[in-house]
Amino acid sequence: MSHGQVWRTHRQYAATAARWTADVWRKEADRRSALRAQRKPLVADARAALTRARAVDPEGVTSLRHRAERELRTAKRRVPDPMWLFATKTTAALGIAGYIYLPQVPTRVWVWSAVALVAAITALTVWVAVRERDTTSLKPTAEESALLKRLQPQHWKDHAEQRGLAGTLTGRPKLTEAGIVCAVRLDGQWTPTKLRAAEDHIRALLGARTSLRIQIKAGKQGGWAELILRTRSAADGDDLKWTPERRSLGVDTVTGEQVTVPLGERLLIAGRSGAGKSVASRPLLYDASEGATNALVIIDLKRVEGRLWDHRARVASTPRDVVDVVDELETEMLERLSILPKGQDTWTPTAERPRITVVVDEGAEVMTAADKVPYETETSDGKTRTVNRSALPGLESLARMGRAACIDLWWMTQKPTIGDGIPKQIAPQIGVSICLAVRTPAEARVVLGEDAQAKGWNADELPVPGVALIRDGKRKPDPVKVRYMDKTVVIALPDRTPWSRTVPPTVESAGAPTLTLVKTTAPDEPATDSAAARVLKAIETADSPVRQKDLASITGLSKGAVSKAVKTLTTGGMVVRTLDGRLTATRGDESAAA
Numbered sequence: 001m002s003h004g005q006v007w008r009t010h011r012q013y014a015a016t017a018a019r020w021t022a023d024v025w026r027k028e029a030d031r032r033s034a035l036r037a038q039r040k041p042l043v044a045d046a047r048a049a050l051t052r053a054r055a056v057d058p059e060g061v062t063s064l065r066h067r068a069e070r071e072l073r074t075a076k077r078r079v080p081d082p083m084w085l086f087a088t089k090t091t092a093a094l095g096i097a098g099y100i101y102l103p104q105v106p107t108r109v110w111v112w113s114a115v116a117l118v119a120a121i122t123a124l125t126v127w128v129a130v131r132e133r134d135t136t137s138l139k140p141t142a143e144e145s146a147l148l149k150r151l152q153p154q155h156w157k158d159h160a161e162q163r164g165l166a167g168t169l170t171g172r173p174k175l176t177e178a179g180i181v182c183a184v185r186l187d188g189q190w191t192p193t194k195l196r197a198a199e200d201h202i203r204a205l206l207g208a209r210t211s212l213r214i215q216i217k218a219g220k221q222g223g224w225a226e227l228i229l230r231t232r233s234a235a236d237g238d239d240l241k242w243t244p245e246r247r248s249l250g251v252d253t254v255t256g257e258q259v260t261v262p263l264g265e266r267l268l269i270a271g272r273s274g275a276g277k278s279v280a281s282r283p284l285l286y287d288a289s290e291g292a293t294n295a296l297v298i299i300d301l302k303r304v305e306g307r308l309w310d311h312r313a314r315v316a317s318t319p320r321d322v323v324d325v326v327d328e329l330e331t332e333m334l335e336r337l338s339i340l341p342k343g344q345d346t347w348t349p350t351a352e353r354p355r356i357t358v359v360v361d362e363g364a365e366v367m368t369a370a371d372k373v374p375y376e377t378e379t380s381d382g383k384t385r386t387v388n389r390s391a392l393p394g395l396e397s398l399a400r401m402g403r404a405a406c407i408d409l410w411w412m413t414q415k416p417t418i419g420d421g422i423p424k425q426i427a428p429q430i431g432v433s434i435c436l437a438v439r440t441p442a443e444a445r446v447v448l449g450e451d452a453q454a455k456g457w458n459a460d461e462l463p464v465p466g467v468a469l470i471r472d473g474k475r476k477p478d479p480v481k482v483r484y485m486d487k488t489v490v491i492a493l494p495d496r497t498p499w500s501r502t503v504p505p506t507v508e509s510a511g512a513p514t515l516t517l518v519k520t521t522a523p524d525e526p527a528t529d530s531a532a533a534r535v536l537k538a539i540e541t542a543d544s545p546v547r548q549k550d551l552a553s554i555t556g557l558s559k560g561a562v563s564k565a566v567k568t569l570t571t572g573g574m575v576v577r578t579l580d581g582r583l584t585a586t587r588g589d590e591s592a593a594a
Contacts, residue, residue, distance in 0.1 A: 041169065050065070144232075168187070177233075178230065184225045238256075273414050323391045364413055399426040416438060
C-alpha cells in the first residue's frame with residue numbers, strides 16, 4: 001500500500017470517527033436539552049415554594065422552610081448542564097488533575113493506565129453502538145418528522161400557552177410501529193380526561209391533519225398522560241386477505257399480532273352501515289361452521305349474508321322460519337341440559353349433537369318482524385283460531401342458558417341501542433364485544449361498556465371500513481384491522497349438512513339416553529322422562545285443573561321449560577285450557593273444556 005493510500009485510509013477513518021462523535025454529541029445535547037426543558041419548571045416551582053415558606057417562617061424555626069430548601073436543592077441537582085458546559089467542566093477537571101498528579105505517577109502505572117484507557121474506550125464504543133443501534137429500522141416520514149419536532153418539550157413550552165394548554169409539558173417523543181408516542185406532564189388542574197377534551201387544541205399546536213387519529217389516555221403514574229398519534233399501523237404491509245391458512249379475525253395495528261376469537265363465547269358485533277360488519281364476521285362464521293362438531297344457524301331476514309352460507313348453515317330468512325328454528329334450538333337446549341351428566345358444567349360437542357352457533361344478522365329487524373308471527377291452531381272444539389308467536393323469548397332463553405348446552409348466540413346490529421337494536425335480556429349476557437365504527441359515543445358505550453371512552457375504547461373515532469375494537473376482558477383498546485373474506489370465497493367453501501332436529505341423534509354418541517317427545521292425542525301414551533311428560537303427568541294426577549304458574553313448583557322445572565311443554569301439549573291436543581285459563585288433560589272427550 002502506498003503512502004497516499006495509507007493517508008486516504010486514515011482520513012476516511014478520521015472522518016468516520018468525527019461524524020460518529022458529532023452524532024453522539026448531538027444526541028446527548030438533545031437529551032440534555034429535553035431534560036432541562038422538562039425539569040427547569042420544577043426548579044421554578046420549588047423556588048416559589050421556598051419563597052412562600054420563608055414568608056410563613058422567616059426565622060426558620062419550623063421544618064417547613066428546611067424542607068422547601070431541601071426540595072429546591074434536589075430539583076437543581078436533577079437539572080443537567082448543557083452539553084457545552086458539561087464538556088468545559090470535564091476538560092477543566094481533567095486538566096487540573098493532570099497538572100497536579102501526573103508528574104507523581106510511576107512509569108508502570110502509566111503503562112497499565114494506558115491499557116485500561118484503551119479497554120474503557122473500546123467498551124464505551126461498543127456500548128454506545130449497541131445503545132444507539134436502530135433495532136426497529138423505523139425511519140420517520142416527512143409528516144412524522146414535523147410532528148416529532150413540534151412534540152419536543154421546548155417547542156411545546158413555547159406554544160402551549162397560546163393554544164390554551166398552559167400547565168402541560170411533553171416528554172421525549174418516540175416513533176414506534178404504531179405511530180408516535182409521547183408522555184405529557186399535567187400540572188395544576190389538568191387530568192387525562194381534561195386533556196382528552198382539549199384534543200382540538202393539541203391538533204392545532206402540532207399542525208396535524210384532521211384525519212390523523214389521536215389517542216390520549218392516563219399515563220403510568222399520576223400527573224402524566226400518554227399522547228399517541230396513529231401515523232402508522234403495525235398491520236401495514238400485511239396481506240389481509242383471508243385464506244384457510246390465515247384464519248385469524250385480523251391483525252392488531254399496535255402490536256402486529258394475529259387476533260382470534262375462540263368459539264364458545266356470546267358475541268355482540270356492532271357497527272354502522274358500511275363499517276364492514278358482514279365482512280368482519282365471515283372469518284368467525286367459517287370457524288363456527290367448520291369441523292364435525294360445529295354447526296352454524298343464521299337468522300337473516302335481509303336474505304343477503306345468509307344466502308352466501310346456505311350450503312354450510314341452517315338459514316332462516318322469514319319470520320315464520322325464525323320462530324320455528326328458535327323453537328327447535330330451545331327444545332334442543334332443554335334436552336341437552338336435562339341429560340347433562342351430574343357434575344359436568346358444559347355439554348361436550350359430538351358429531352350428532354355439535355356446538356351450535358346461532359347468528360342473528362341485523363337484530364333490530366328480527367326484534368320487529370319476528371315478534372308477533374300469526375299461527376293458526378285448532379282448538380279442542382274443532383275450531384281454528386290465530387295466535388301470535390314470538391322468537392324473542394326463545395332467543396333470550398338461549399342467551400341466558402345456551403352456553404352450558406354449547407348453543408352460543410351471536411347478535412349483530414347496525415343500531416347498538418338497548419331496547420331497540422339489542423334486547424334488554426340479551427345485552428347483559430354478552431361476553432365479547434366486537435365494535436366497528438359507530439356514529440356516536442353513546443353507541444360505543446352500549447357495545448363496549450359505560451367506561452369505554454374513559455379507558456380509550458373510542459369506537460366512534462374508528463376509520464371506515466374494516467377496523468374494529470374487540471373487548472373481551474383481556475385486550476387493550478388497540479384497533480384491529482379485520483381480514484377481508486370475499487363473497488366468492490364463501491360460496492366456494494365445501495358444502496356441509498346444515499343442523500336440524502329432524503335428524504334424530506345417535507344414542508351411543510351422546511353418551512346418555514336420548515329423549516324423544518311423542519306428540520299424540522292418546523292419553524295413554526305419555527312421553528317418558530321429558531319435560532312435556534313431567535308436565536302432563538302433573539296435570540293428570542291433579543285433582544282439579546292446574547294453574548300454569550304452579551306447574552314450575554310441582555315439576556321442579558324452570559318457567560321457560562314449563563311454558564314450552566304446555567305449548568307442545570296444547571298443540572298436540574293432550575292438554576286443554578278451561579275458561580278460567582287453568583290446564584287439564586283430555587280424557588277422550590271434550591267435557592273438560594266446557
